[in-house]
Amino acid sequence: MPSSTNILIYLLRHDLRVSDNPILHHLATSKDHGFTHLLPVYVFPAHQIETSGFIRDGSKSPYPEARSQVGSFWRCGPHRAKFIVQSVWNLQESFQGLGSGLCLRAGRFDDVLNGLLKGLTEKQQTVGAVWMTLEDAVEEKRDEKAVSSICSENNIEFKLWQDEKYFVDDRDTELENAHDLPDIFTTYRKTQEPLRERPRPTLPKPSNNSLPPYPSDDVVPVQERPFEMPATYEELEAALLKPVKDVLDVAPEYPSNATSVHPLKGGELDALQRVDHLIKSCSMSNYKNTRNGLLGVDFSTKLSGYLALGCLTARQVHEEMVKYEDGQGPEYKEIDGFGNGENEGTKAVRFELLWRDYMRLCTRKFGHRLFRAEGFRDDRKPIQWKTAKQPEIAEILKRFLAGTTGMGFIDASQRELLHTGYTSNRARQNVASFLAKHLGIDWRYGAEWYECMLIDYDVSSNWSNWQYVAGVGNDPRGEARIFNPVKQAFDYDKQGEYVKA
Numbered sequence: 001m002p003s004s005t006n007i008l009i010y011l012l013r014h015d016l017r018v019s020d021n022p023i024l025h026h027l028a029t030s031k032d033h034g035f036t037h038l039l040p041v042y043v044f045p046a047h048q049i050e051t052s053g054f055i056r057d058g059s060k061s062p063y064p065e066a067r068s069q070v071g072s073f074w075r076c077g078p079h080r081a082k083f084i085v086q087s088v089w090n091l092q093e094s095f096q097g098l099g100s101g102l103c104l105r106a107g108r109f110d111d112v113l114n115g116l117l118k119g120l121t122e123k124q125q126t127v128g129a130v131w132m133t134l135e136d137a138v139e140e141k142r143d144e145k146a147v148s149s150i151c152s153e154n155n156i157e158f159k160l161w162q163d164e165k166y167f168v169d170d171r172d173t174e175l176e177n178a179h180d181l182p183d184i185f186t187t188y189r190k191t192q193e194p195l196r197e198r199p200r201p202t203l204p205k206p207s208n209n210s211l212p213p214y215p216s217d218d219v220v221p222v223q224e225r226p227f228e229m230p231a232t233y234e235e236l237e238a239a240l241l242k243p244v245k246d247v248l249d250v251a252p253e254y255p256s257n258a259t260s261v262h263p264l265k266g267g268e269l270d271a272l273q274r275v276d277h278l279i280k281s282c283s284m285s286n287y288k289n290t291r292n293g294l295l296g297v298d299f300s301t302k303l304s305g306y307l308a309l310g311c312l313t314a315r316q317v318h319e320e321m322v323k324y325e326d327g328q329g330p331e332y333k334e335i336d337g338f339g340n341g342e343n344e345g346t347k348a349v350r351f352e353l354l355w356r357d358y359m360r361l362c363t364r365k366f367g368h369r370l371f372r373a374e375g376f377r378d379d380r381k382p383i384q385w386k387t388a389k390q391p392e393i394a395e396i397l398k399r400f401l402a403g404t405t406g407m408g409f410i411d412a413s414q415r416e417l418l419h420t421g422y423t424s425n426r427a428r429q430n431v432a433s434f435l436a437k438h439l440g441i442d443w444r445y446g447a448e449w450y451e452c453m454l455i456d457y458d459v460s461s462n463w464s465n466w467q468y469v470a471g472v473g474n475d476p477r478g479e480a481r482i483f484n485p486v487k488q489a490f491d492y493d494k495q496g497e498y499v500k501a
Contacts, residue, residue: 006128007215008035009116011109011147012042012102013140015133015163015310016087017268018094019205022164023131028206035128038212039220040095041116042088044106044240047139049076049084051106051227053242059226063108068448069371071388071397074244077452079421081240083266087309089233090267098206101214104236106227110146117154119221127156133163133310136364137459138371165307166360167314167353168198178365183376183474185358195350196322196342199315247452248402248418258501261297262422262455264305271306275317276331278303279324285337288348292426294498300424301349304456307356314353321346359464362474370463373442375472383472383479385442397441400434401449408499409489410434416501421455426492429469433483436470443470 010023018024027033044051046063055061066075076084092102105112113130120127130151132144144160151158162170174191175181182188192198223229230236264270278284283298293299306312323329325346327339337343366376374382388394399405403414413427423431428450436443447466451457467473475481493499 005036005125005215006034007037007039007120007125008033008212009113009127009130010038010040011113011130011132012040012091013045013132013135013143013310014308015165016042016091017271017311017313018091018098019268019272020164020202020313020316022203023133023161024206024211025203027212028210033212035212037215038100039103039116039215040100041103041105041112042091043109043112044084044104045109045143046107047075049081049240050074050243051240053239054106054223054227054229056228057226061226062111068451070442070444071448073448073452074247075448075451076244076457077247077421078241078245079453079455080457081244082237083305083421083455084309085233085237085240086266086270087268087306087311089236090269090311094268095214097208098211099209099213100211103220104229105223106229107224108146109143110150111224113147113150115224116221117150117156120219123219123221125215125219127154129157129159131159131161134160135163136360138368140459163310164200164203164315165310165313167195167318167350167357168192169200172198172200173361175361178361181358181361181365184476185355185474188358188361189351189354192354195347195354196318199318202313202316202319255501258419260420260422261295261299261416261424262302262305262420263297264302266305266309266311268306268311271303271312272316274301274303274306275312275320279320279332280335282336284321284324284349285343285345287345289345291348292424292492294424294427294493295501301352302422304356304458304461308456308458308461314356317353318350321349356458356461359458360460362464363460370460370467371444373444373472375467375470376474377472380472386440387442388445393441396439397445400439400441405434407434407485408496409485409493412499412501417450417453421453426488428465430483430485430488432466432469433481434485436466437479437482438485443467443472 015021027038046066048066050066052061067073068075095102117127130147148158230239264274278301281298290299303312303317324332324338325341332338363370369376373385386393388397403411405411410431413423413431417423432446435441435446443466447463450462464473468475471479
């Protein structure tokens with residue numbers, strides 16, 4: 001490789017796809033970007049994912065364990081860890097299919113970048129820029145700042161790109177800044193209607209060999225010690241699962257003959273196949289009628305895990321629905337409702353996609369208040385939450401996590417979550433209400449437990465929704481909204497099939 005290289009490092013986080021990717025689209029279509037090589041890098045972030053499984057020589061990790069602040073749970077449990085590995089591995093295969101590659105690393109973003117810059121410099125390679133897509137949460141902003149500082153120290157261009165994975169592009173919301181966001185979702189929704197007309201067109205997948213080439217193997221530095229990056233999928237999965245596989249001291253047994261309602265694999269390929277299946281099976285069209293279900297794979301879209309990691313964009317979902325609604329996609333021509341326009345199901349899906357947008361914008365507006373016991377709002381009397389510092393509360397919390405409270409509907413959801421990494425939206429609302437409003441326990445224990453256990457954990461959706469149900473977020477009814485788990489079980493599980501599953 002000539003010494004006159006100009007390498008672009010692309011640090012990936014929650015943009016694990018090659019289609020509808022603004023950075024890759026720019027590189028594939030621009031004639032004057034000036035880069036000789038592209039080095040895409042995915043970092044397993046040590047503060048959010050436990051990385052000690054990558055240490056093989058008995059050394060101590062340079063980082064503290066990736067545990068939550070209130071409950072000291074693993075921040076990424078086994079279900080999501082596996083889903084992330086699947087998604088990252090699929091992304092690596094996608095890059096390779098385009099004639100490129102993907103460099104995998106473990107650590108903090110600033111440490112990883114420092115190591116790459118040092119190693120490339122030693123091999124007389126020049127890094128011209130570091131690019132990332134912009135995120136909104138506190139930790140992600142901190143990572144961006146750390147990377148920016150390193151780039152400044154090394155006189156390297158740093159650029160944050162707008163990630164266009166959301167339903168309504170930020171440039172089209174007509175919000176001057178985050179503080180203009182209404183505190184009530186309905187108010188915001190009305191400013192964005194009609195929703196079907198809001199998303200921008202998707203960006204095509206880069207064509208083969210259209211990206212700047214991946215640097216040769218002898219140039220890319222190896223993972224810095226004490227971590228060692230596995231070479232196979234099986235080894236990668238084992239390394240991430242090793243430290244977090246046992247999240248409870250005593251876990252309930254997996255019920256015989258039970259199957260998961262979330263058997264889906266991670267990755268862009270599976271995400272796109274899932275959207276196709278939802279339309280062809282009419283699950284998308286029936287969504288409004290089935291979304292409060294509890295059993296089965298297709299009562300809900302199950303797209304949230306893909307959206308959280310950026311394996312899929314909201315506008316890709318929208319665009320496929322439009323093809324079906326407008327009679328444009330020949331692959332859907334045999335499906336009921338083809339060409340008949342938006343239906344109640346597809347309309348409801350768009351509503352939920354906008355709700356995800358709104359939760360993210362709340363994260364941008366409220367920042368660190370996303371994680372406060374008092375929540376977003378400062379105009380309410382603080383709630384005196386119970387905590388695990390009290391032995392009797394610690395025991396109640398332990399039973400809550402394991403699904404042994406004696407409340408059938410709540411316990412069924414908690415056991416499902418523990419075994420599968422998934423539980424329905426209806427169940428999540430009841431669980432959150434039960435912990436915060438029936439037990440009076442600090443809602444953050446629940447939010448952190450969901451962070452640990454959920455396949456589809458998303459910082460904005462998870463924490464904002466927990467605040468909403470706990471009465472400290474942007475629910476206008478606040479503390480007055482209380483779910484009765486007995487009535488809810490009767491309404492949504494009349495025959496007790498879910499509780500008995």
